[in-house]
Amino acid sequence: MGFIGKGLFDGMVVTARNFVGSYFDRERLVTVQYPEERVQVPENSRTFPFLVFDEDKDPVGTMRCVACKICEVECPPQCIYIVMDRDEKGKPQQRPKVFDIDISVCMQCQICVEVCPFDAIKMDNDYEKSQYGRFDELVEHLPDLLKSNEYYNRIKPTEASRVDAKLKADKEKKAKKAAPAAPKPAAAPAPKPAPAAAKITIPEDAPFTPEQREWLGKFLVTAPVGVASTAATPAAGQPAAPVAGSAPAGNWPWHDPALGMQQRLDLAKNKPLADLLMAAMAQTDCHACGYDCRGYADAIAAGTETDLSLCLPGEAETENMLKRLMEGSGKV
Amino acid sequence: MIQPLTEEKRYTLTPGSEGLIETQTLEVSIGPQHPSTHGVFRMDCTLDGETVVALKPVMGYLHRNHEQLAERMVWLGSMPYTDRLDYFCSMTNNWAYALAVEKLTGIKVPERADYIRVIMSELTRLQNHTCVIGFMLQDLGAWGTPLLYAFRERERILDVFEAVSGSRMMCNYMRFGGVRVNMTENDLAAAKDIVARYPRFLDEFEKLLTTNEVLLMRTQRIGVLPKELAINASITGPMARASGVEYDVRKVDNYGVYGRFDFRVPVGDAGDVYDRYYVRVLEMRESIKILQQALRDIPQGPHIAPEVKLRNFKIPPGDGYGRIEAPKGELGFYLVSDEGGKQPYRYHVRPPSFINLTTLEDMCLGHKVADVVIILGSIDIVLGEVDR
Numbered sequence: 001m002g003f004i005g006k007g008l009f010d011g012m013v014v015t016a017r018n019f020v021g022s023y024f025d026r027e028r029l030v031t032v033q034y035p036e037e038r039v040q041v042p043e044n045s046r047t048f049p050f051l052v053f054d055e056d057k058d059p060v061g062t063m064r065c066v067a068c069k070i071c072e073v074e075c076p077p078q079c080i081y082i083v084m085d086r087d088e089k090g091k092p093q094q095r096p097k098v099f100d101i102d103i104s105v106c107m108q109c110q111i112c113v114e115v116c117p118f119d120a121i122k123m124d125n126d127y128e129k130s131q132y133g134r135f136d137e138l139v140e141h142l143p144d145l146l147k148s149n150e151y152y153n154r155i156k157p158t159e160a161s162r163v164d165a166k167l168k169a170d171k172e173k174k175a176k177k178a179a180p181a182a183p184k185p186a187a188a189p190a191p192k193p194a195p196a197a198a199k200i201t202i203p204e205d206a207p208f209t210p211e212q213r214e215w216l217g218k219f220l221v222t223a224p225v226g227v228a229s230t231a232a233t234p235a236a237g238q239p240a241a242p243v244a245g246s247a248p249a250g251n252w253p254w255h256d257p258a259l260g261m262q263q264r265l266d267l268a269k270n271k272p273l274a275d276l277l278m279a280a281m282a283q284t285d286c287h288a289c290g291y292d293c294r295g296y297a298d299a300i301a302a303g304t305e306t307d308l309s310l311c312l313p314g315e316a317e318t319e320n321m322l323k324r325l326m327e328g329s330g331k332v
Numbered sequence: 333m334i335q336p337l338t339e340e341k342r343y344t345l346t347p348g349s350e351g352l353i354e355t356q357t358l359e360v361s362i363g364p365q366h367p368s369t370h371g372v373f374r375m376d377c378t379l380d381g382e383t384v385v386a387l388k389p390v391m392g393y394l395h396r397n398h399e400q401l402a403e404r405m406v407w408l409g410s411m412p413y414t415d416r417l418d419y420f421c422s423m424t425n426n427w428a429y430a431l432a433v434e435k436l437t438g439i440k441v442p443e444r445a446d447y448i449r450v451i452m453s454e455l456t457r458l459q460n461h462t463c464v465i466g467f468m469l470q471d472l473g474a475w476g477t478p479l480l481y482a483f484r485e486r487e488r489i490l491d492v493f494e495a496v497s498g499s500r501m502m503c504n505y506m507r508f509g510g511v512r513v514n515m516t517e518n519d520l521a522a523a524k525d526i527v528a529r530y531p532r533f534l535d536e537f538e539k540l541l542t543t544n545e546v547l548l549m550r551t552q553r554i555g556v557l558p559k560e561l562a563i564n565a566s567i568t569g570p571m572a573r574a575s576g577v578e579y580d581v582r583k584v585d586n587y588g589v590y591g592r593f594d595f596r597v598p599v600g601d602a603g604d605v606y607d608r609y610y611v612r613v614l615e616m617r618e619s620i621k622i623l624q625q626a627l628r629d630i631p632q633g634p635h636i637a638p639e640v641k642l643r644n645f646k647i648p649p650g651d652g653y654g655r656i657e658a659p660k661g662e663l664g665f666y667l668v669s670d671e672g673g674k675q676p677y678r679y680h681v682r683p684p685s686f687i688n689l690t691t692l693e694d695m696c697l698g699h700k701v702a703d704v705v706i707i708l709g710s711i712d713i714v715l716g717e718v719d720r
Contacts, residue, residue: 007543014540015477030484042491044513046498074643076409109412109504114512115643123498290644 043156046123048103048140049112050147059146060095064120067096068286069312071112071121079105080112084313091260092282092313099145103129104138117287119163125155254279255293261317273325274301280321282313300326357385360701364393368471368705371715375692375704382700387693391686394719402679407433407508407645410679415502417681418717420460423452423493424658426506431587432654432665433508436647439640444633445510446589450626451523452505453656454619455493458530459486460659461570461612461619462537464712468609469541471709472550478540485533492522508645510636520627527623534616542610551606555695555707558603565691569661569684571711574611575603581657592629593622608710646673660684660712681720685713 021028032039053063067084085097112121124147131137153160252275254264261280268279278297285292289310291299299305300322308322363374372393378386398417402410414429415422427449434441441449466482490500496519497505497512505512515523541547557567562575572579580597582590598614600607647669655664661684668678688711696704 005545007545007548011540011544014536018481028484030487042495042498044496044498045494070643074406074409076405076412107412108499108502110498110512111408111412111504287643 041125041127043158045125046108046110047127048106048108048124048129049101049121049145050124051099051142051145052120052122052149052152053146054149056148056150059148060142063095063146064118065096065099066094066118066120066284066286067092067099067313068118068282068284068288070115070117070286070288073288073312074115075112076109077105077107079103079107084315089260092315094284094313096142099142101140101145102138103140104134117285119167122152122156122159252278252294255283259283261321265321272301274298276325277301277322280314280318280325281311282318284313286313288312355380362701362704364390369708370467370713371718373713373715373718375708377696377701377704379701382702384696384699384701384704387696387704389689389692391689391715391718394715396720398720399679399681403676406674407647407676408642410676411506412502412504415504416716417683417720418658418660418663418685418714419501420463420714421453421456421659422501422503423449423456423505424656424663426503427453427588428654428656428658428663429665430506430508430654431656432652432667433647435654436650436652436667436669437508439509439637441509441588442634442637443589443631444514445635445637447626447630448511448515448635449506449588450590450593451515451623451630452493452496452503452511453658454623454626455489455523455526457619457659458616458623459489460712461616462486464659464709465537465541465609465612468605468706468709469547471705472547478537481533481537481540485530488526492519492526495519495522507636507640507642509640510634512636514635520630523623524627527620527627530620531617534613534620538613542613547609548606550703550706551609551710552604553602554605554699554703555710556602556604557691557695561691561694562603565687567661567688567691569657569659569688569712570611570615571608571661571688573598573615574600574607576601581655581662585655587656589626590622593625595619595622605706605710644674648673651678655682658684660714660717661688681717683717683720685711686718686720689713689718 018028023029051063051065053059055062067082069082069084072078072080072082079102081098081100081102082096083098085093085095087093108123110123113123149160149164153164252268254267254275255278256264259267264279264283265276268275271279274297277300278293281293281296283293289296289305289312291305296305296310300308308326309319311318311322358379360377360379361374362377363369364372369375374390374393376388376390377384396416398410398413401413405413411426411429414425417425433439462482462485463479466479469478470476493503493505494500496515497503557571557575559576561567562572562577567575567577568579568581576599578597578599581587582595583597595618598611598618600611649669649671651666651668653664653666655662657663662682663684664682666678666680666682667676670677692708692711695707699707
């Protein structure tokens, strides 16, 4: 220790060094003139969730979300609201009609992203979300939330490429799984899509725009009985013929989310209880119940799972059907 | 409010002089909207002149029902809410909760995850202690300078948190059985860079403060907390250690991989505000030692136990208490699981700053009002944790 006031003097030296240094040394001047200058946010940085779609031409059609509602259930502050899309007959469309996120409630915890089995919801890093109001302005609806996979790749290259690789691998696996099943019923369903498509053509003078026409054409090919979706699907009229006996793994004609409940049950008619139960489910394999569709059906049939309300995408329809089936079986 | 005169409340200012002056006590309510209370916290002081004769802390302005909320939520759901307890140290809050669940279920944490947790919580300790010293000096009237230096250094640490976990303060990084994402080599390099640079900053910071005459006069022999009282009131953390209690959960429990590191626990003897300041500085130096060892030894491997399910996570019936040495003291989570096992039946937090706050009156009696502010600052409270 030296003279009285040395501590003060030393402190002043430090302050002076910092003051002068801030003109020369980036270490000592860390502020950024925000609206003009911006700091690059790290790749992992997160703000609010968005929904990923694959192709720019058709955001709604190619979005990955299947409205399984897992995120809605798991969201800690309950800021997500989903309504599944249905056509005029009430058949589920495997995509959300309403997908709202209240970003004034959202706490950016990323749990929706972690639990999503379809890689459909991801975290954005856009931090400029200020609005002039506190209520409707801060609720994001489906059109605001939809962002392309290309955008996702741009903001989070590493994570997005990993997700893309995983989705590609899954797709290939699925294709491989479907391939061995094809030879058996190949003779019957293979030529079917063609006549179906040929039979229903949209008249030239029908009042449709080209996009609507394209969509309708696709819809008319795929929609009736889901002919094009799996090779193993027989026509509705002859359900039991090609897949008699206990269906081998992966060979469940009703395991097609495009089918309606009644069609699925028809396909599973006269099958063991587990198959009927499975047919009552939403067929998304979303794991919302903790199993895939097959596993949940087996667990209910075996009596290890007693909760019939776990199928989130199937909503009340599935729950009621499961109850009816279980009552019919005399197990409940 | 001026109180009506009663016989007991009569004080004499100048005993021995002829005409005794009758004085009255004055009740002053400091807070809840007051910059020196570090949040929405109120102190009902009774003053005789400028001297405190009674002080009643009033809490609960920031109560958000954290414990009850957690009992209505799945186990994972309350993890992001723990960030909001002590919002300066979300990493250590996450760890305490994850540790309690891991104790309940017996999940084994991979080695790398344990190292990452040590790195993250020691970085948290660095930034918390740096900032608390800044705030304390702010309370003393050193407007801005030390606090801004502290925030400048904190920024660098928060940058690492953001790069690793995605968020600067609400990290939500730990998971049952590990951490959410692995630390990349870049992140480790950034952490190493901070650790290499920190001693230089600490030296400068100490030069600014430790021997400063004004600081010495304002903090020495102020707000003394005797060792016996610290033990009896179950004070933990730097506050207890400043009073001479050798108690550090890192040493007592050796949770995680703390048993492997060579570090010492600084202990003060006077138990005044200055000791609380200096114990924190020394603790930061020990944290740097731990960080150097952890960053050197971190093994490769998985960052999370593979058997842990994210959804439908169930815990068999039982209860468990997980505790860690958070920057503010012993942070514990007491969890009870019942038959269903999907949600906690009981979820209780032992918040260090709430319990440390209980001795506020004992420390303040006999001091001036201006000292109350600095004594409160030296406890290091965060109201998110006090009120929950």
